[in-house]
Amino acid sequence: MSQTLQETLFRLSTLDRDVLSIAWLSLRVSLTAVGIGLLLGIPLGSLIAVARFPGRGAVVGLLNAFMGLPPVIVGLVLYLLLSRSGPLGALGLLFTPAAMVAAQALLATPLVAALTRQVIADAEAHLGEQLRSLRLSAPRRAGVLIYDARFSLFTAALAAFGRAISEIGAVLVVGGNIDGHTRTMTTAISLETQKGDLSLALALGAVLMALVLAVNAAAAILRSHAAKAYG
């Protein structure tokens, strides 16, 4: 074990451009997926938080369950959709980074929506009556609630990023782990593990951890900076 650790440290010092481009692809795919997840999930979660409609309880339950959607299922379903023989095959998206973005966006969106619903429901309980009394339109009320809850939503975004960058089931199936094209940190780690090169796998794992920590640290600094003013 200590020998593996030593080797890992050595491998870390010799990581090359390939690793950098893999890390960059992972980051780009997951950030784009989270961006899409936020654009879809925040309005969806807010709507479910604020609107009253029949079957709302079931929708909320479904949403919460979807937070735990197994990545490999998402990957498989998306694979069948994007396959040339599938309904979306003509798009030619299978085995491309775009397919991986779509897969991770499918994982991120319900997570963002479910967390948003909770956060916006709390904000609504506090502010809803006042905002309605001010005769604000429904979209504007939602906008104000989202703005009010922005720091909590930031946490939701981080959670979604963590889920996206660390999953392998979906990107492996729809991306194909193609060297130089769709190989991400997680699929590369898996591949090196399969090849029995455990020290390289660990070194890549350390890079992935560093990546996640860096994004979270940057977010935490931004957040505490902003939150200091508003609490």
Next chain:
Amino acid sequence: MSEPPAIHLQNVSLTRDGRTILDRLDLDVAAPGITAVIGPNGAGKSVTLRVIDGLIRPDAGTVRLSPGRRAFVFQRPALVRASARANVALGLVSLKLSRRERLERIDAALARVGLLERAGDAATRFSGGEQQRLAFARAWAMRPDLLLLDEPTASLDPAATETIEGLITEMAGAGTAVLLVSHNLGQVARLADETVVLAAGRAVERGPTRSLLFSPRTVEARAYLTGELPWTSFAAAS
């Protein structure tokens, strides 16, 4: 009382979860002037304010309001995590003002409540008294024809209460009809021209504040006024 009433409620009823909250309530409020609504907890005071503001739809009855703007100040100020100025601005969104007029009104309102220097500060970081002053600044900037107040000083200290009472008097003096729900009978005596006693969802007695407070005619009003000291009911309300 030659002017038409600012608020006219007739036969208003509301039931929630099998409980009667408003029971064929009749209520007229004149403009301008301050009308207090008092009564034991659960009498339907807060709900009445919300029915008037359109936040709650009654099951039956007539709600008629003279045209004009309404502002509502709640017991706990509902402020957004944004600057004091942005929170006041929120009250002006539906007013379609020019940008200049909007900014002028915001600054004037903040100046009136003594918060102009802190216009850019985060509202949610203000003290309780400052937050309620800010909520009044928002209402003030809207220049409402009708001001609905739901125990606006219940969680404030005496100094902050005095500031708020000054604001209420000034707005009423400027022609705003004020409907004040309060358990603080001293405050009611200080501010209100007229007082209405609610009990079990009905207006049981109404009259000039002083005569009502000192010689109530109905059993319900007497029970409330003699059986419950203002500060005990306040404690129970919060």
Next chain:
Amino acid sequence: MDLLRRGFLTLSLLAALGAATPLSAEPASIVVASTTSTEQSGLFKHILPLFKQKTGIEVKVVALGTGQALDAARRGDADVVLVHDRPAEDKFVAEGFAKARQDVMYNDFVLIGPKDDPAGIRGKGVEEAFRKIAAAKAPFVSRGDRSGTHSAELRSWKEAGIDLGAVRGDWYRDVGQGMGPALNTASSLGAYILADRGTWLSFKNRGDLTILVEGDPRLFNPYGVMLVNPDKHPSVKVKEGQAFIDWLVSPEGQKAIADYTINGEQLFFPSAKKS
């Protein structure tokens, strides 16, 4: 000071953070469905840059088990397949999913096991070795993933006269994974396993494992390449795909394959018929 606008701005900023880096269009490229053994041996990393340098065509390799690779091609998700399971390849052609199959190269399988060799198979022929493993009920790891190696293993049991369905028990571990994970499992269990030589040579976590049986003609492992039939899937990039196949079987491609070594040991042997 419009809170709605600011709320929306916050949202858009967060989204832009991710979307700011568009995933750009790519040059001419083909998708090759191949096997985990070929990918993990490092062969493609060696030969593909040479092909790209010559033609400018990018080859994207999706590494699957042979069975999965053929299925992906059946669905039209690959332009070219490069696999090693002759009966499955012939079936693929017979079904019309490819018009022709060409030999490219071969390597061989090796029977691997713990150094102390509890079943006593060292140096034996393949048939005898498999019989001894079954008789000793010595731990054996199977790929179990419909890969070419899995097919070869199943064929070996059959040829050894062993009815796997009747004798299999706890000693027979079906892992359902690629060559690497299966080797990892065998390494930690001290089990026997059939592996392709390429993956074995590039495999690093060997533990106590070593080659016990090799060189038997039955362990010959030929690779074939096929262009997916464009009549079945019009999306197939015929020109680029055929260019790749032509290069693979050309003297230049064959030399590139032969040149690939690990620790001085050649992994794949060219086998294209001269035309």
